[in-house]
Amino acid sequence: MPNSATLNPYNGSHYSNKLEKSTIYGSLGTGKQHLLAFFPFPISCRFILTKGIILFSMISIVISLVLLMYLAYRGYSVLILAPLMAGLAVLLSGDVTQLLPIYTETFMPALGKYLLQFFPVFLLGALFGQLMADSGAAASIANWIMRVLGPRHAILTVVLACGILTYGGVSLFVVAFAIYPISKVMFYMADIPKRLVPAAIALGAFTFTMTALPGTPAIQNTIPIPYYGTNAFAAPGLGIIGGAIMFGLGMLWLMSRARKAKAAGEGYGDHNDGVANEVISTDHNISFVSSIIPLILVIGINALFTYGIFEGMDLAFLKEKFPALNVKGALGLWAIIISLVVACLWLIIARLRHWTNLQDTINKRAYGSMLPIFNTASEVGYGAVIASLAGFAIIKEFVLGVAPGNPLISESIAMTSLAGITGSSSGGLSIALQTLGADYLRLAQENNISPELLHRVAVMSAGGFDTLPHCGAIITLLAICGLTHRQSYLNIAAVTIVIPLIAVATVITLGTIFGSF
Numbered sequence: 001m002p003n004s005a006t007l008n009p010y011n012g013s014h015y016s017n018k019l020e021k022s023t024i025y026g027s028l029g030t031g032k033q034h035l036l037a038f039f040p041f042p043i044s045c046r047f048i049l050t051k052g053i054i055l056f057s058m059i060s061i062v063i064s065l066v067l068l069m070y071l072a073y074r075g076y077s078v079l080i081l082a083p084l085m086a087g088l089a090v091l092l093s094g095d096v097t098q099l100l101p102i103y104t105e106t107f108m109p110a111l112g113k114y115l116l117q118f119f120p121v122f123l124l125g126a127l128f129g130q131l132m133a134d135s136g137a138a139a140s141i142a143n144w145i146m147r148v149l150g151p152r153h154a155i156l157t158v159v160l161a162c163g164i165l166t167y168g169g170v171s172l173f174v175v176a177f178a179i180y181p182i183s184k185v186m187f188y189m190a191d192i193p194k195r196l197v198p199a200a201i202a203l204g205a206f207t208f209t210m211t212a213l214p215g216t217p218a219i220q221n222t223i224p225i226p227y228y229g230t231n232a233f234a235a236p237g238l239g240i241i242g243g244a245i246m247f248g249l250g251m252l253w254l255m256s257r258a259r260k261a262k263a264a265g266e267g268y269g270d271h272n273d274g275v276a277n278e279v280i281s282t283d284h285n286i287s288f289v290s291s292i293i294p295l296i297l298v299i300g301i302n303a304l305f306t307y308g309i310f311e312g313m314d315l316a317f318l319k320e321k322f323p324a325l326n327v328k329g330a331l332g333l334w335a336i337i338i339s340l341v342v343a344c345l346w347l348i349i350a351r352l353r354h355w356t357n358l359q360d361t362i363n364k365r366a367y368g369s370m371l372p373i374f375n376t377a378s379e380v381g382y383g384a385v386i387a388s389l390a391g392f393a394i395i396k397e398f399v400l401g402v403a404p405g406n407p408l409i410s411e412s413i414a415m416t417s418l419a420g421i422t423g424s425s426s427g428g429l430s431i432a433l434q435t436l437g438a439d440y441l442r443l444a445q446e447n448n449i450s451p452e453l454l455h456r457v458a459v460m461s462a463g464g465f466d467t468l469p470h471c472g473a474i475i476t477l478l479a480i481c482g483l484t485h486r487q488s489y490l491n492i493a494a495v496t497i498v499i500p501l502i503a504v505a506t507v508i509t510l511g512t513i514f515g516s517f
Contacts, residue, residue, distance in 0.1 A: 057391030060092030065421050068382070072423055073470030079371070082378035083107060086385035093389050102385055110384030110434060114377040121222050121333065124340035126369035127362065128298070129174035131347040134361045135354070137291035138165055138178040144288040146186060154186040155200050155254050159247070162204025168295025169217040169340060172205040172473065179204075180480050184273060191267040192258050198474075198481050199491035203250040206473065206496050211425070211463035212243035212456075212503065215299050217336050219376075223429050224458050227437035228451040231306045231332035235456035237517040238507045242460055245503040250495040257491060273482055285354055293350075294343040301339035310335065376426050383418075383431030392435070400439055407443035408508045411436075411454060412461040416501070420465025423472060429462040450516035457511065460504045467496040 064085040071081050086107055090099050132138045142161040149157045158179060165175045183197045210218045214236035221232050228234075261267075310331045318325055348358065355361070386392055403409035414436055419428025444454050467474050469485055478488060 054390050054394055057093040057389050058394060059391070060089045061386055061389060061391050061395065063092060064089035064386070069421050069423065069470055072472070078375045078422075078424075078427070079378050082382040086382045089386060089389060093391065095389075102388065106388050107381040107385050111377045111381035114380040114430060115373065117226055117333070118219065118222065118376075119373060120337050121217075121219055121340070122373040123366065123369045124337060124344065125169060125217065125219065126171055126372070127366065128169050128294070128340055128344050128347070129171035130361050130364060130368070131344055132165070132168075132170050132294065133174050133178050135347055135351045136286045137294065137347070138170060138174070139182065140286050140288055140291040141165060142179055142182050144291075146182065151186050151189040154183075154190040154192055155196070155258060156251065157186060158183045158197070158200040159204040159251065159254075162201055163209045163247070164292075164295065166205045166218065167209040167213055167216055167299070169298040169343065170295075172210070173476065175205045176201055176477050176480050184481075188268045191262075193261045193266055194269050194271055194273075194481070195483060195487045196254060196257060196261075196491055198477050198483060198488045199495050200254060201477060201481075202467070202474075202492050203247070203254065203495040206467060207250065207463060207500055208243035208246040211459045211500070212239045212246060214239045215302055217298055217302065217340065220425050220429060220459050220462055222333065222336055223426060224433060224437075224455045225332035226326055226329035227433045228441055228455050229326060229328035230452050230455040232302060232336060233306055234452035235450070235511070235516045238453070238511055239456050239460075241510065242456070242503040242507045245506055246495075246500055249499045249502065253494050253499065254491065271482065286351070290350065294347050297343040297346055298339045301342050302335050305335040305338055306332065376424065376430055379422055379424065379427035380430045380434050383434045386431075387435040396436065396439070399436065400443070405447065406508075406512060407440055407447060407449065408453065408457050408511060411440050412457055412504055412508060415458050415461035416464035416466075416504075419462045420468050423466065423468060423470045425462040425466035428466060429458060432462075433458070449511075453511045453516035456516075457504065457508055460500065460507060464497055464501045464504060467492065
C-alpha cells in the first residue's frame with residue numbers, strides 16, 4: 001500500500017503552485033487518491049483528472065442545492081428532501097460505496113448534535129407562543145395597541161403588535177395566526193389595500209425582532225451562541241441600529257405604498273373574506289398588563305442571568321465533570337431556556353382558572369415543535385454531508401477568500417446565500433455555521449474582530465435572502481391571509497430582503513470602523 005508521500009501525485013512536480021495542488025488533492029477521498037496513485041498517469045494528467053473530479057463534485061453540490069430549493073418550493077418536506085439530496089450529491093460525486101457510511105456517520109451525527117443543542121429552545125418557544133395565543137394574551141396586546149393608535153394607524157399597529165410579540169418570544173407562525181384577523185379588520189376600517197397585510201406582519205415578525213434587537217429569544221439569535229461563545233445580547237448597540245433601520249425604512253416603504261394606493265383610488269379591495277361583518281373581539285378576560293408580563297419575563301430573566309447571575313458564578317468545576325462542555329456558549333443557551341420556562345410557568349399559573357383545555361394547548365405545541373426542529377436539523381445534516389465532499393473544499397476557499405481582510409463580508413455572503421437556498425434563516429444559518437463557523441471565528445481572531453460582532457452579522461445576514469418566494473414562512477403567511485405571491489410578494493421582499501440587507505451593510509461598516517458595541 002503506498003504511503004501518503006507516494007500517493008500525492010504532485011510530489012516532486014515542476015508546478016510552481018504546490019499549495020493549491022496539495023489543497024485540491026487533499027480534498028479528495030482516500031479511494032480517489034489510491035485510484036490516481038494506482039494508474040501510472042503522467043503528473044500533468046493526474047492534475048487534470050483531479051481537477052475534473054473536483055469540478056464534477058462541485059457540479060453535484062450545485063445540482064443537489066437547486067433540487068432542494070425547487071422541491072421545497074413545490075411543498076415537499078425538507079425532513080425527507082435533506083437526506084435524499086445529500087445522498088444524490090454523494091452519488092453524483094462518484095462516492096457510491098460511501099453512501100450509507102456518510103449517512104450514518106456524517107448526516108445523522110450532525111442532525112443529532114443539533115437536536116441536543118437546540119431542542120429545548122424550539123420546544124419551549126413553541127409552547128410559550130401557544131400559551132400566549134390560547135390565553136388571549138397575544139390578542140389582548142394587539143387590541144391595546146389598536147385602541148391607543150386607532151385604525152388610522154393600522155400599518156403601525158400591526159407592525160408594533162407583531163414586533164412586541166416576537167421580541168417577547170412568541171413564534172412568528174403563532175403571531176401570524178393571532179394578528180391576521182385583527183389586521184384585516186383594521187386595514188378594512190382604514191381602507192388600506194389588503195395586499196399590504198402580509199408585508200406589515202412580515203416587517204414586525206420576520207425582521208428586526210428576529211435578527212437584530214439584542215436579547216431576542218428567536219432561534220436565529222440562539223444558533224450562533226455555541227459556535228462563537230456569545231449570548232443573545234451580542235453587539236447590542238449595532239443590533240439596535242440595525243433594527244432601527246429595518247423598522248424605519250420598512251415603515252416608510254409600507255406607508256408610501258399605502259399613500260400611492262390611496263392616490264390611485266385603490267381601497268381594501270373585494271376579497272370575499274367576510275371582513276365587513278367582523279368585529280374585533282375584546283373579550284379576552286386578560287388585561288394588557290397581565291399580557292405583557294410574560295414577554296418582559298423572557299427578556300428580563302434572560303438579561304439577569306446573562307449579565308448578573310452567571311457573571312458572578314465560578315463555573316470552572318463544570319469542566320471537570322463535562323470536559324467537552326463549552327461553558328461560555330452553554331450559558332447563553334441556559335439563560336434563554338430558564339427565561340422561557342419561567343414565562344411559561346407564569347402564564348399557566350396566572351391563568352389557571354381560565355384554561356379551557358390546558359392539556360390540549362401543551363400537547364399541541366409539544367407535537368408542533370417537532371417538525372420545525374427536525375426540518376432544521378435535517379438541513380444541518382445535509383450541510384455536514386456537503387461539507388465532506390471534495391468540491392466543497394474549493395467552494396469553501398472561494399467563500400473565505402472574499403474580502404480576505406474583512407471576514408464579516410464573507411460571513412454575510414455565506415449566511416444570506418445559504419438562507420436563500422434553503423428558504424430558511426435558521427436552516428441556512430445552521431448549515432453555514434456547521435461548515436464554516438470555526439473558520440470565521442479563526443479569521444475574526446486573526447483580524448481582531450469580536451465574536452459578538454460575528455454573531456450579530458451572521459444572524460442579521462441570515463434574515464436577508466431567507467424570504468425568497470420558496471420560503472415556507474412566506475408561503476404559510478400568504479395562505480393565512482388568503483393572498484398570492486403576485487398580489488403581495490413585492491412588498492414582502494422590500495421589507496424582508498432589500499431593507500434588512502441595507503441594515504446588514506450598515507452594521508458591517510460601523511463594526512469595521514468602530515468594532516463591536
